[in-house]
Amino acid sequence: MAWMFSSLLQVSLFCLAISGVSVSGATFSPVLPPSYPLAVRNPYLSAWVPGNQVANLATATPQFWQGQNLTWSVLARVGGTTYKLFGAPAALSSSVAATLMSAEYTSSHSVFTLAARDVATFTLDFFSPVSPKNYVRQSLPFSYLTVSVDAKTASKVQIYSDIDETWTGQSGATVSTFTKSGGVTLFQLSVNGAVQYSENARSQALWGQTILGAKASTGITITHGSGTPSAIRAEFASNGSLSNAAPAFATGNVVAISQGLGSITSGSVTFGIGYVREAAINYLGNARTGYYRAQYPDTLSALSFFFDDYADALSESKTSDSLLVQKAVAAAGTNYSDILLLTTRQAYGGSDLTIPNDTLNTSDIMVFLKEISSDGNVNTLDVLFPAFPIWYVMSPEYLRFLLEPILQYLETGRWKQPFAIHDIGTHYPNATGHDDQVEEDMPVEESGNLILLAYAYITATGNTAWGQDYLSIFTKYADYLVTGGLNEPVQLATNDCCGPLANQTNLAIKAAIALNAYGKLFGAENYSSVGLSFANQLFTNGLGLDSAKTHFKLQYGSNVTYGKDSDYAVVFNIFPDILFNLGTFPSSAFDMLASYYPTQQGQAGVPLDSRVDWSSTFWTHWAGAAGAKQTGGVEVRDMFIDNVWAFMTNGMNTPPFSDRWFAVPGSGGLIGGTGDVVGAFDTWRNRPVVGGHFAVLALDGPGQF
Incomplete structure (x- = not known):
């Protein structure tokens, strides 16, 4: 065969x-x-x-x-x-x-x-x-x-x-x-x-x-x-x-x-x-x-x-290269180190560190990131979000520099929707906004992303004043999540190639954690309470689980397409709950996931959800990091890392570190195809989202370099 x-x-x-x-x-x-x-x-x-x-x-x-x-x-x-x-x-x-x-x-x-x-x-x-x-x-x-x-x-x-x-x-x-x-x-x-x-x-x-x-x-x-x-x-x-x-x-x-x-x-x-x-x-x-x-x-x-x-740059690079190997090996072994070494230039190489061209004012720093390979958008929130662990680990100020262009545009009021914007420009390097309100709407996805990225920056640096400067924006999108986070109409999520769905469990998990994070960040206990209520319904009450309570389903509730017991999603959005020690979900939720993911291991990895035949390098790193401290979690973490390492080294691919590969043979019932070759990369190349590979290392804290 x-x-x-x-x-x-x-x-x-x-x-x-x-x-x-x-x-x-x-x-x-x-x-x-x-x-x-x-x-x-x-x-x-x-x-x-x-x-x-x-x-x-x-x-x-x-x-x-x-x-x-x-x-x-x-x-x-x-x-x-x-x-x-x-x-x-x-x-x-x-x-x-x-x-x-x-x-x-x-x-x-x-x-x-x-x-x-x-x-x-x-x-x-x-x-x-x-x-x-x-x-x-x-x-x-x-x-x-x-x-x-x-x-x-x-x-x-x-x-x-x-x-x-x-x-x-x-x-x-x-x-x-x-x-x-x-x-x-x-x-x-x-x-x-x-x-x-x-x-x-x-x-x-x-x-x-x-x-x-x-x-x-x-x-x-x-x-x-x-x-x-x-x-x-x-x-x-x-x-x-x-x-x-x-x-x-x-x-x-x-x-x-x-x-x-x-x-x-x-x-x-x-x-x-x-x-x-x-x-x-x-x-x-x-x-x-x-x-x-x-x-x-x-x-x-x-x-x-x-x-x-040159001499100073070379000296710095030798120190940084050595430190990264040391930290990565200590965190998760040599396969993990191999992955992070190949990740670093690619993740930082997707961006430009800028100041105004007229004033050359060095206090006005913005970083612009291109959504390389997929569609070329500028500072896409659901690209910044999966990539953020590398900046959290190596340079937390980058998180502020990346968010500033988005927040300053939102502050103008030119974006009229009640949810956060997807990106600030259809194609790099034109960060001209979406005054016409036409973009790739991801209401829960991007609203949750913006709040969680702000939480990552503020807690990593202690710059609470910055959070207060944009409090009205964060509050607006927290309010959106209160009403829309567990009552999701049909919408896209970050893996937009899979198409829109209503009641996506992974999105509801993000909403729950983002609301809890917002409440803790700004002393608004009522928002945390809503987030905890979402989590309680999804996990403790079983709304988002299969009937045997072994895993999170792709969709929750009734009248859904992918709500059967056999349907699942790798719920990477749960990772920030562990990273920030928010306690939105109980430890038993993470124990459940650590037990479940190995049952979905295919020929070359775990498909990202039950619709597809492909897997994701960065999202599986997030999932592995989320359960790393739980019973059986180290084994699951290593399974995900080893899957990515095997894909990276199998000799079947030549593009700059693709973040998506075919994990199982395709079939007509999957979003993929019968001609997909197991172990081969799937479309994407050189995307900065690989910064998400640093998720396991991020568990050791921000600003490690």
Whole structure:
């Protein structure tokens, strides 16, 4: 049977992914992931290389997160011989492909070691800083590539890198600008006549500038060139340098930088790659820009600082990477650590840290998050909510920065509905609100999300004054939950692809916890009482349970479609009750769930509810964390983590960490299909919701880094 073959294939691939095991002569640490992050800083600087190409890194093709190919080549010349290190065409004449020895990823680095015959060893370190408490560093729209060499004998060594207009999002309208000043060599590629705040059909920005740069340092000779790939690469292969010519850019050209180290046995050079948008976000008709521009207002000065900051950024990353491994292993083991390391850059890389473009006022900080891969909305509440554990753990102030754009828009009164808004812009980077009241309504979902996110921020930081500033808004949506939280008309919830339903048990659980949280946060016992009453009806009185009281059903009450005893939902919304120690539901509810979830374990995981054949990486982490402290809870937590780890390492997928995969064979009765392949990813890629993987670590408290 096909599914049996698929299962056996997965098992064999799982074994290959174990840390330290050699695949095609190379080792992968901690595992071989679906895709390695290379330059991942924001929704438009997001370059990856599929894991199935890494064994042949010298000729691998990097990709934008959505899957389109990018040109980014790295060559080295040692003693007159040219070696392909990364992204080079297989047909490049007079060159030798270096052989991959090892590949490793941490929370901020992807590091590849290659052998150039028996002449030298090269290390490529793709480093995208994650520094959420250093707002300048975090907001810089650049990523590092450091190439290090260890030669057997002293030899002349030169390192080369090039890019082309695949990074600009449009072919045939590219303009190149070259600058050399203050030791910085800088190419900027842009789309001539691009409309501000516009994207192409595959989610690449059009109105900014792609940059490739380097900065002079002692003993390093920098040259540059532009032209056809064959001519420029041949020039480097012949001379170990470039002509320093930068003619007008033509379609198909590359821009390139070469760095010569002289005659050495060891050394390194660093390149910078980035995507700059001076007007980065359109917020209610006003431009916002990266925080860094308050200190470094132009690209040249920002890039110069970026290179000067390398040593400090590297030191910070080593400390943070090590601490994350330590904490994750202590919380739930090495599989959990492997997941969090791959999660971190992706979660932070979905956002822009901004200030006003006109005043550059650093006290007016807003973070904008793109709903990557699904529909491109701006600051979607049911994306912020599942992702919030990573910010809760690493940078609680981010929660306020993400909520400010939403709350300030709501404060204008332009959103007229009695429930919270879904997002503040149909498509990134246009955060222009929904004055026409047309959006993807999720009344209970988003009202509960807003209150619980506020609770997370205020309790993590102690900033009660901020809560008082927006008290009227939180009260409005708490009032909505009082009347609508347990009397739900047909509506969407966060997994909107499943369609609308009335009386969703998972939503009612969210309403109960949010009302209790609101009451505790603002000293309003009457709201907590309503929340506790909801919980009592759902669990103690059995409204939301099957007749044997073994699990929560998908829907509660009468006249529902999915209210049979066999129907269920992974009730991830119960997690905040444990995280915040609210006591909305009794411990027996969590014991019940810990006993029930293993009964739904399928071939490759637990389907998210009884309608579907797929599972969710972040929601199952929430469910595992919710029961982790209960009887049998550690086993259930580990089951969910191991399911995600198996999906991440099964060798069947190449997109940047998809958050959804097929857990069981599909059938006509499920929202899925008979052609769905167990273990394969389901549609989504590179979404910041993976921040929810930090749910188990969040149990150890906020602000751990």
